[in-house]
Amino acid sequence: MKSITVHTRRGLRGLRLLVGAGTAAVVALATVLISVLPAAAHHGWPGFETDRLVYIAGTVSSDGVWGNPHSQFDVTLDSNLPADTPELAIPEQLQDPEDSVRVKAARSYKGLHKELEVIIAPPAWSGQWGLGRALKIGERFRAVGYINRTNDGLFRPVVFWYGDDAVPVNQVLGNTLPVRAPLPK
Template sequence: MKNMILHTWGIHSLRLPSIFRIVAVVILGSILLPASPTLAHHGWDGFDTNNLVYVAGTVSSDGTWGNPHSHFDITVDSNLPASTPDLEIPEQLQDPEDSTRVKAAHAYNGSHNEIEVIIAPPTWSGMWGLDRALEVGERFQGVGYINREDNGLFRPVVFWYGDDSTPVNQVLDNTLPVRAPLPGSSTDSGDTPIMGKDVLELSENEKSGDWVVWAVFGIIALAIGVGGFFYLRRSIRGK
């Protein structure tokens, strides 16, 4: 497989030193690898945005605190209230069209005792005072959506952490990703779904991260090219 890739890209014929050939294979492999399952969960489209749910429990794993998003597991409370308790709503979601829906979210009724939570990158969460990873055993409550393909994956539009139930906004602008009809209301009631923006998709932190990745690829590729040139030049002179 390695020789086929090298031959396709014209690298094998250069007879580069082993180190250059190895680096070349790593770069090409990284580019050709398909997106990981975690990245496939990226964006609101993969979640059931017509149904806001409330979950509560305790953090049960260290998870990952970083880009393009953070995630961790929680053990779900065995007895959840029927709907969202009386919790502080972040400023960006205090519009009645949004806050009413957050407060009316039904309790999670899935089959998982433990679910994975995916949240915005640290830069965004830090704007709301959360500048660290949540600790195992820490209290977590959230209102958000269940993934359409993996009902053990939860993505909040807002969550509350710690004994003080500190709120952390997870959406851009001043609206939910989708203002779906309220539970029990008719689709003819005038509740037209309104699409919002995605903090995970549009975060500047993630965009800059993409540029860093491609810059590193560019530097390594340039190093391979320059190294190969001088190696060939030295080999020709030695003949």
């Protein structure tokens, strides 16, 4: 009997260690998932008001971050934006009439912010579509995109134009808008 009792105690000790390690693994996994969920909502198209395209224009006002998973920087908005998107070259990938008409019809930003945080595709994608470097403070920036649903100071373009030459850059990483918002009336 004595050997069985010793064996059982060892078994219980092993079980306790296993349960403790399992609990630690669950806590670690939950911590990772909780930290990833805001990022997914923050960066994914569903986290943005995709029912309405908005035009912004201004100058880059921060060095921001040029890297993965997304590049980010601030733009100080022009104080007198036009009512609609001005005539700008549409990237080849977004020239389908269903998309280009919507981009050209986007209404100017009318929110309360004088500066917006802009989130764009990572360098590999932005480089593929026309921007192979970080934007510089003071550089001209124009864009059509969406305002974040939970942070109205965050903007994600579907297309943007940079520099004095208004070089167009596709940001949908494909050939169509992520959501074809209704045309403004």
